[in-house]
Amino acid sequence: MTADLNPRKPHESCDCEGEGSRRAFLGTAVAAVAGALTGCGKISHEEFLQHNFRELSKEEVNDVIARLEREYREKYGRDVHVGNEPPMPGVIFGYALDLSRCIGCRRCVHACVKENNQSRDPEIQWIRVLQLDKEEGVDLRHADQYYNPEEVPQEGHFYMPVQCQQCKKPPCVKVCPVGATWREKDGIVVVDYNWCIGCRYCMAACPYGARHFNWGEPHVPSAEVNPETHYLGNRPRPKGVVEKCTFCVQRTRKGLYPACVEICPTGSRKFGNLLDPKSEIRYVLENKRVFKFKEDLNTQPNFFYFYGV
Amino acid sequence: MSSSVAKTFHPCAWVLGALLAVSPMAVRAQASPPKGEETSTPEGIQVPKPPFSDGIFPCTSCHDGKSMKVNPKPRQLTDMHQDIVLNHGPASRWCLDCHDAADRDKLHLVSGEKIDFTVSYRLCGQCHGDKYRDWRVGVHGKRTGHWNGAKEYLLCVNCHNPHSPHFKPLKPMPPPVPPQSIQAVKGGAR
Amino acid sequence: MVTLRTFGRFILDTLRLLAKGNRAYYAWVGFLLVLVAAGAWAYVGQLNQGLIATHMRDQVSWGFYIGNFTFLVGVAAASIMLVIPAYIYDWEPIKEITILGEMLAISALIMCLGFVMVDIGRPDRFWHIMPFVGRLNWPQSLLAWDVLVLNGYLLLNWFVVTYLLYCAYTERHYVKKLVLPLVLLSIPLAVSIHTVTAYLYNGLAARPFWNSAILAPKFLASAFCSGPAILLILLQILRKTTKLRITDEAIFKVAELMAYTMGFNLFLTAAEAFKEFYSNTEHVVYSQYLYFGLKGHTTLVPFAWASVACGLAAFLLFLIPRTRKNWITLNIGCVLIYSSVYIEKGMGLIIPGLTPDTLGEIYQYRPSLTEVLVAAGIFALGFLLFTFMLKAAVPMMLGEFTHRKGRSDARSPEVPASLPTH
Numbered sequence: 001m002t003a004d005l006n007p008r009k010p011h012e013s014c015d016c017e018g019e020g021s022r023r024a025f026l027g028t029a030v031a032a033v034a035g036a037l038t039g040c041g042k043i044s045h046e047e048f049l050q051h052n053f054r055e056l057s058k059e060e061v062n063d064v065i066a067r068l069e070r071e072y073r074e075k076y077g078r079d080v081h082v083g084n085e086p087p088m089p090g091v092i093f094g095y096a097l098d099l100s101r102c103i104g105c106r107r108c109v110h111a112c113v114k115e116n117n118q119s120r121d122p123e124i125q126w127i128r129v130l131q132l133d134k135e136e137g138v139d140l141r142h143a144d145q146y147y148n149p150e151e152v153p154q155e156g157h158f159y160m161p162v163q164c165q166q167c168k169k170p171p172c173v174k175v176c177p178v179g180a181t182w183r184e185k186d187g188i189v190v191v192d193y194n195w196c197i198g199c200r201y202c203m204a205a206c207p208y209g210a211r212h213f214n215w216g217e218p219h220v221p222s223a224e225v226n227p228e229t230h231y232l233g234n235r236p237r238p239k240g241v242v243e244k245c246t247f248c249v250q251r252t253r254k255g256l257y258p259a260c261v262e263i264c265p266t267g268s269r270k271f272g273n274l275l276d277p278k279s280e281i282r283y284v285l286e287n288k289r290v291f292k293f294k295e296d297l298n299t300q301p302n303f304f305y306f307y308g309v
Numbered sequence: 310m311s312s313s314v315a316k317t318f319h320p321c322a323w324v325l326g327a328l329l330a331v332s333p334m335a336v337r338a339q340a341s342p343p344k345g346e347e348t349s350t351p352e353g354i355q356v357p358k359p360p361f362s363d364g365i366f367p368c369t370s371c372h373d374g375k376s377m378k379v380n381p382k383p384r385q386l387t388d389m390h391q392d393i394v395l396n397h398g399p400a401s402r403w404c405l406d407c408h409d410a411a412d413r414d415k416l417h418l419v420s421g422e423k424i425d426f427t428v429s430y431r432l433c434g435q436c437h438g439d440k441y442r443d444w445r446v447g448v449h450g451k452r453t454g455h456w457n458g459a460k461e462y463l464l465c466v467n468c469h470n471p472h473s474p475h476f477k478p479l480k481p482m483p484p485p486v487p488p489q490s491i492q493a494v495k496g497g498a499r
Numbered sequence: 500m501v502t503l504r505t506f507g508r509f510i511l512d513t514l515r516l517l518a519k520g521n522r523a524y525y526a527w528v529g530f531l532l533v534l535v536a537a538g539a540w541a542y543v544g545q546l547n548q549g550l551i552a553t554h555m556r557d558q559v560s561w562g563f564y565i566g567n568f569t570f571l572v573g574v575a576a577a578s579i580m581l582v583i584p585a586y587i588y589d590w591e592p593i594k595e596i597t598i599l600g601e602m603l604a605i606s607a608l609i610m611c612l613g614f615v616m617v618d619i620g621r622p623d624r625f626w627h628i629m630p631f632v633g634r635l636n637w638p639q640s641l642l643a644w645d646v647l648v649l650n651g652y653l654l655l656n657w658f659v660v661t662y663l664l665y666c667a668y669t670e671r672h673y674v675k676k677l678v679l680p681l682v683l684l685s686i687p688l689a690v691s692i693h694t695v696t697a698y699l700y701n702g703l704a705a706r707p708f709w710n711s712a713i714l715a716p717k718f719l720a721s722a723f724c725s726g727p728a729i730l731l732i733l734l735q736i737l738r739k740t741t742k743l744r745i746t747d748e749a750i751f752k753v754a755e756l757m758a759y760t761m762g763f764n765l766f767l768t769a770a771e772a773f774k775e776f777y778s779n780t781e782h783v784v785y786s787q788y789l790y791f792g793l794k795g796h797t798t799l800v801p802f803a804w805a806s807v808a809c810g811l812a813a814f815l816l817f818l819i820p821r822t823r824k825n826w827i828t829l830n831i832g833c834v835l836i837y838s839s840v841y842i843e844k845g846m847g848l849i850i851p852g853l854t855p856d857t858l859g860e861i862y863q864y865r866p867s868l869t870e871v872l873v874a875a876g877i878f879a880l881g882f883l884l885f886t887f888m889l890k891a892a893v894p895m896m897l898g899e900f901t902h903r904k905g906r907s908d909a910r911s912p913e914v915p916a917s918l919p920t921h
Contacts, residue, residue: 043623052627052634088457106482121494122551123486128858140859141784145485151478162858171705177642178627179634195634197627198550198620201642203560207705209857213560213620216493216551239549240620255455265468266476267451279456280447288448297704308449488556488862493548 052179053192053231064194065231072236076222083230085253087186093247094187094274094281096290097161098308101268104129104152104159108260108269112163115248115259116234117226119218126212126245127163127260134158138293163260164189164210164245165293165301172202172211181242187274187302188247190232196241203242207294211244247271274302347461350428354445355454355461359426366426368413379410396473398436407432407471433465508902509668513891516900520890528886531879538876541869542617550620552869558862559853561618563870566845567877568614570725572696573718573844575607575652577726579689580756586682592749597682598663598896599737600730601656602888604689607726608653610881617873641699648695652688655681660888667895669902693718700852708785708852711774713767718844720764724757725840728833735826741893751824754832758817761836765814768807768843788861789851798863799850802842810839 046067050056056064065082072080109127118124131147132138134156153159170189173181180196183189203211217239229235230250237243248258252271256262261269272279284290290304347355359366371377371389383403386393395403409417416432417423424431434441443449447460450468454460469476520528545552555562578600585593616622627633628646637643659681666673697715704710734750737743775786787793789803816822816832823829855861866874894900 048623055634091457103476103479104481105479106484109485110482122491125485128485130858139781140855141781143859145858145860146487148481148484150480152481153478171703175640175642175702177636177640177646179636180627195624195627196621197624199615199618199642200560200620201640201699203557204853205703205705207857209557212557214549215491215553215556216549219494242620252456255457257453257456262453264451265479267449267468270448272456276457280452283446283448299704308443488558491551491556493551 047194050194052195054179054182061231068231068235072225075236076220076225078222078225078227080225080227080229080235082235083228083250085230085249087184087188088253089185090273090275092185092187092274092302093166093252094272094279094285094302094304095166095247096270096281096284096288096304096306098266098268098270099158099160099305100307100309101266102129102159102161102264103266104131104147104154104157105265107263107265108161111259111263112245114224115226115251116246117220117229117236118243119214119220119237120224121219122214122216124212124214124218124243126210126243127161128209129159129161131157132160160305161260162208162210162293163303164247165208165299165303166245166247168300168302169298171205171207171297171299175201175205177201184232186253188232188249188252189244190246190249191242191244192232193235193237193241193243198240198242200242207297207299211242213242214239268308348427352445355459356427356430356464357461357467359429359464360467361426366414368408372413374411381405381410393472396475397471429471430465433469433471505669505902506665509665512668512900512902516891516894517887524886524890528883531883531886534879535876535883538873538879541872542876545617545869545873546622550618552867554864554867554870556862556864558856558860559850559864561849561853562864563845563866563874564614564618566849567874568611568618569696569848570841570844571607571611571614571881572649572693573722573840574726574729575604575611575649576689576693576719576722577730578604578656579686580723580727580753580760581730582682582686582689584752584756586679587686590752592746593752595896596734596743596745596749598660598892599733599889600727601660601685602885602892603726603730603733604656605653605660605888606881606885608649608656609884610877611649612653613877613880614874617877641695641702644695645692645699648688648692652685652692655685655688659685660892664892664895667898668900670898690719693722700848705857706852707782709848711771713771717764717767717771720760720767721840721843724760724764725836725844727753727757728837731833732830735830737889737893742897742899743893747824750829754817754823754829757836758814758823761810761814761817764840765810768810784855785851788854789847793855793861796861796863798865799846803847806839806842806847808839809835810843813839 044067046063050064051060053061053064061084065084068082069080072078072082106129109125109129112118112127113120113125116126118126128145130140130143130145131154133142136142138160147154147157166183166187166189168183168187170181170183173183173189177199178195178197181189181191181202198213200213203213214237218237220236225236226234228250230246230253233246233249248256248260252258257271258269261271270280270284272281274281274285276282284306285304288306288308290306292301292304347357350356383401383405386404390404407416409415409423412423415423415425416429418432419435430441430444434444440449444462444465447462450463450465452460452462465471553562553564578597581593581597581600584590585597616625619625628635628643630637630647635643635646637647659678662678663673694715697718700706700709701711701714731750731753734745738745772786772790775783784793788796789799791797792800813832813835816828816835822832850864854864891900
């Protein structure tokens with residue numbers, strides 16, 4: 001539990017007239033200066049003053065979402081829906097990846113890019129597939145992400161995709177100085193893209209290289225924008241903030257499988273509710289031999305690797 | 310719940326369909342069921358229809374028991390079906406080990422029981438029991454749909470050509486851009 | 500009596516002191532302003548493009564800016580190398596010049612804040628990190644601690660310096676009961692700023708190169724041997740150009756203390772090397788990359804060995820009384836120590852910590868032109884601030900510039916009536 005030095009309850013959020021207009025003036029003035037200085041003249045004063053998502057009232061959240069949808073429509077010329085589905089009760093998501101079946105075809109990588117509106121240029125990919133040596137096992141000294149043979153799998157190699165492990169004890173959440181990233185009740189570690197200051201401490205803290213930064217202005221062609229988004233998930237991100245896999249929160253909180261699970265041609269990816277004893281993820285945990293990546297770091301990931309054969 | 314599923318099923322099918330349409334997958338292996346052509350097995354599993362080659366079914370249109378005599382001798386076929394390369398198990402394996410000699414529209418189990426092509430997985434499961442058990446609970450092979458609701462399976466034969474079941478290698482999609490090549494987009498200032 | 504009017508005049512007179520100087524002063528200030536302008540221009544470019552204008556990428560997500568930040572936190576902490584002998588051991592020769600160490604700390608801290616500001620992706624969201632206004636993740640996040648202690652130490656030093664100068668300006672004795680506790684407080688605060696900064700890296704299990712218990716002691720040792728190096732050079736300059744009374748004894752004592760801390764720093768480096776190379780676990784790849792290169796990637800190797808060599812040489816020069824008391828070798832030693840620790844805390848700490856990255860990839864990071872220009876601008880800003888503080892402080896310390904004698908030339912030939920000691 002973080003010690004919140006700003007114990008502002010949602011219902012205490014200011015909506016009285018006088019203070020609102022004073023805030024608005026101050027906000028506009030500061031935003032104008034900030035805008036001029038940072039070259040980001042398009043920041044509205046509402047965006048500048050927006051607080052951490054966890055502290056917003058229902059009304060403020062609706063305002064934020066309405067504003068975002070307006071901005072996306074302006075930017076992409078399309079109707080983008082920003083959802084805010086809460087975690088389902090009684091659900092903690094688990095993920096299992098069959099290393100004996102992954103052939104390293106990278107279809108998961110690109111399905112994820114399309115589903116989650118990742119920047120095409122500069123390129124961001126939430127999933128990285130490592131080509132490893134069968135003889136060495138999971139030994140990162142012999143890992144290669146840039147393999148590009150004519151066909152996969154290659155003799156003597158196996159393939160290990162890595163993405164956010166949605167740890168139960170996430171080091172990234174621990175180190176964020178502003179509390180812009182946190183673990184939701186269904187186990188998904190999320191980022192508030194409007195609160196992140198881009199200090200990248202979380203990227204230094206993540207042992208899996210799962211967090212990615214918008215070094216430049218992200219570019220997603222309008223035609224390829226996925227319009228079904230979630231505030232904490234795949235809505236188009238701004239420059240200068242961190243992003244990562246969210247187990248397709250916009251899909252999974254509606255009962256769908258993540259995009260990577262659905263696209264995998266060999267069925268190497270399994271996903272479900274860890275609290276449901278009849279789920280396939282529980283079957284894997286109970287019947288297969290699973291291991292956790294970098295287990296000695298005690299991050300307690302909800303992502304498991306196993307060998308199906 | 311159902312209305313939201315209906316609302317969200319569409320984009321899901323869209324995305325999946327579009328992705329499958331453009332991805333350079335091998336035709337036979339890793340096929341996805343065309344939407345709307347699914348059947349429910351006796352166990353209640355949603356699977357696609359068997360992926361027959363065009364015009365090949367029903368087999369009894371040729372193998373009616375009258376114009377052709379049944380020849381139960383294991384041999385290399387020369388008159389017809391030469392396109393089928395049999396590479397499944399030991400060299401002694403041949404067609405009538407799975408296809409029923411008396412009724413070509415069916416397969417037969419070891420017990421002699423005849424089964425439809427729509428439940429061919431029961432035949433596979435006789436030898437590949439561990440895979441069959443895993444497949445039943447969704448842990449073997451691709452399964453799409455809802456993690457908390459309806460799911461679509463694939464038949465074994467949708468991914469594994471029963472005559473030559475070994476997975477064909479795929480061409481990998483492009484590798485990531487290495488960090489030294491990530492540059493600012495020209496004129497990309499905000 | 501502390502009146503607003505007198506304080507206002509204090510500020511105005513200070514500004515007037517800054518505006519007047521000789522040719523060398525104007526040339527120096529002009530040169531620094533050019534660098535600041537270049538840095539500002541480069542920074543605007545970075546704001547427009549985003550941090551992609553640097554060469555940091557996902558694989559090496561911290562680089563030149565944070566390296567400089569880490570080094571400068573050490574410099575800021577080094578002022579206690581003067582405070583401890585002056586106040587704990589009540590050593591007169593140093594007491595008069597402690598204020599200079601505090602001014603150095605202020606300049607260093609301003610530069611630290613500058614480097615943090617230019618490194619974050621959303622400087623417009625800087626207010627998010629302020630307690631009560633934003634949301635500070637304290638006590639979980641070490642960066643939250645760093646925000647608190649760095650700003651606390653800055654405020655403390657700023658207050659002490661301003662108060663002492665104001666007392667000198669108004670020709671009053673400072674209130675010992677007010678100053679002494681604050682100055683004594685600055686000792687644990689100085690230790691804390693560097694310990695917190697060390698813990699920032701130390702706490703990351705994901706980075707085995709940093710996740711070593713030796714990191715915090717090493718930070719302190721290297722800070723205390725490098726920070727005073729600037730002071731030693733500065734003291735010699737001030738002795739020649741102003742009437743400030745600084746004894747040889749004071750300078751040599753500081754140099755001697757630096758020798759011991761440098762020795763300890765070298766010992767800790769050796770201890771680290773032993774653990775890495777003797778145990779020879781998978782984690783040796785980071786030290787290997789630093790000292791010997793990995794898979795043909797050898798960018799850091801010459802710098803790593805230069806750092807060790809300079810450090811060793813400086814240690815010997817400072818340890819041996821003959822070379823310590825020789826002005827030429829003393830100053831060479833200062834430059835050597837500064838270079839050694841600059842490399843060790845900058846590219847010798849940040850880059851090997853992140854290379855190879857968490858998935859085994861090696862990305863060779865070199866600062867881009869933008870980073871170099873922005874860093875130069877920030878350093879120039881710090882030097883400028885320090886220059887201005889000295890320009891105002893020295894005459895006041897010498898008693899040449901007070902609210903009575905305020906309008907006269909700062910370089911008046913009057914003999915100072917009393918040197919305000921503290």
